[in-house]
Amino acid sequence: MAQFISKKVLGSTLTLVFVLVFNFFLFRVVQPDPVANLFRGRNVPQARLDQMRTDFGLDGSRLTQFWAYLRETLQLNLGFSYQSRQPVWDDIASKIWPTVQLVGLAAILSAAIGIIGGVIAGWRRGSAADYSITSTTMAFYSMPDFWLGMLLLVAFAVVFPWFPVGGMTELGVEHSGVGAILDRLHHLALPCLTLTLAYLGEYAIVTRSSLLDVMGEEYLTLAQAKGLRDIQVRNRHAVPNALLPVVTLAAINFGFVLSGAIAVETLFSWPGLGKATSDAVLGPDLPMLQGLFLVFSAAVIVFNLAADVLYAFLDPRVRPA
Template sequence: MARALQLPEGRVLRYLGLRVVQVVPTILAIVVLNFFFLRLAPGDLAEVMAGEAGSATPEYMAMLRQQFGLDEPLAIQFFKYMGQLFQLNLGYSFRNSMPVLDLILTRAPNTALLMLSSLVLAVALGILFGAISAQWRGRWPDGVLSAFSTIGFATPLFWVGLMLIVLFSVELRWLPAGGMRDLQQVHTGLAAVGDVALHMVLPVLSLAFFYIAIYTRLTRSAMLEVQELDFVRTARAKGIAPLPIAVRHVLRNALLPIVTMTGLQLGTLLSGSVVIETVFAWPGMGRLAFDAVFQRDINLLLGVLFFSSFLVIVSNLATDLVYALLDPRIDVP
């Protein structure tokens, strides 16, 4: 482990540079596919706004399409969009009357707060439940936690969110049913932090429920595999107590696949946040993307997809680097 954490700085920089070069084609492919696939969808922003205004005449539609740049050939629209991206400009949301990047940056912290809280809860409880299940293999704790994992895999996120709302908001009236803050009162300081934390409880539990099941099963299988290795048998032969063996030897070496899974789960967390933010009216990027679909706000939807894809790619790069630092068997070029 010590050797792995002392990689030369030059080798780490070369490794990062190589990975960055490798992901550039991926980013370009994502941009191209997002742009042209969204253009294949029926309807556009001009049709939606004209329909809401109740004046969908050909002249009014033509005026709106000219205003939004939708009357130009698709190739010209694409090259203009690429030119904006190279200038770090994600376009303008005519629906919200503000630049797309500014709109995303106002919602991204809310989604990050929800995602990171859910991820930390899922990893902590998943590792704990998985370790208990592995240590009590074949006994009743293992059976209970295995049943919980199966239920977690099979239950849709939106159903979990709705049931939590019914129980804790409608029946017990303990927690707010949606939103991020209490709109009836203005809180400051610690009261504002407590208000946000109170509104986070249900969406965080809903989003983390599925991933707790994943980490429970992953930790259990990884620990059972490590328990059969020679160095664990040697530790038992030396008379070391079962708990130190489980924590210092088995669990510590079983964490590597969990590190990998944590980085990969950020992409699925983003997709799950769309559902949870919609159910709980959480003002994040998921809800923003959901609204953009129904409003046919293509510029906004393209911006959200590009920003989300970029975050997933960066998280995968960070995961690869952390994995290389943790595992001495991985050779950094």
């Protein structure tokens, strides 16, 4: 088992190294001269542009810039944002918690509701409950999240003004204690509902398919022959084994939590990493884009590693002989 984990850690480390190198060259191919792009259409003196290139470490050769990039990144120094002129890591760190609140909560809710729906649909295959759950969840899953968000925004913030149109807190009003929590939840409701509905379908369909595969196993027939009730057979024997593929899906989705939901965060003006990505693209803000891409990639790699290790503990069949 230790050898299995070591191989997985080594593979994840090599993947992260590849991402680190790819991250450097990608944005410099897309933007050979980011300072010139930043001030495009403006009458800026050449001396000012040259000074900006020096300040942001863009005046040396590609090789010199690359070694400086590796050295600084290993020290968690991701450079300075072109827009805020603040350290990129500080900007990213200040936006992680809002994204975790929104996307993390939506991931938990969609997983819980989707799994329950998938279990009901799979156990009652061919029933009205199966058709209704599968059709509804897949309908939401097929919708682009920004379009679904716009529908909810128009319905529940414009037509019926029950929720705010955007932001994280009410502007111009200071809340404390329980009032602050309720205000945050009030602003969180619509974007969280959007992402929850958008993610439901994949959990429901994977759970349903996995449960249908498990239902043909002989140990379930044996459990029924022993006189166990259907609900006991389902909860004690079928569901625990059917949830194994869902573990991998959940881990991968939680790996995307830090990447935020660019369209939804931008639509609802939620000040997280997704909106920061949108703002950096519009800038364009090369250091911020590099830092965000690296953080997103690292999160996915770490959660994939956790999924591989957890799956090996849950299912002995994937362990090395």
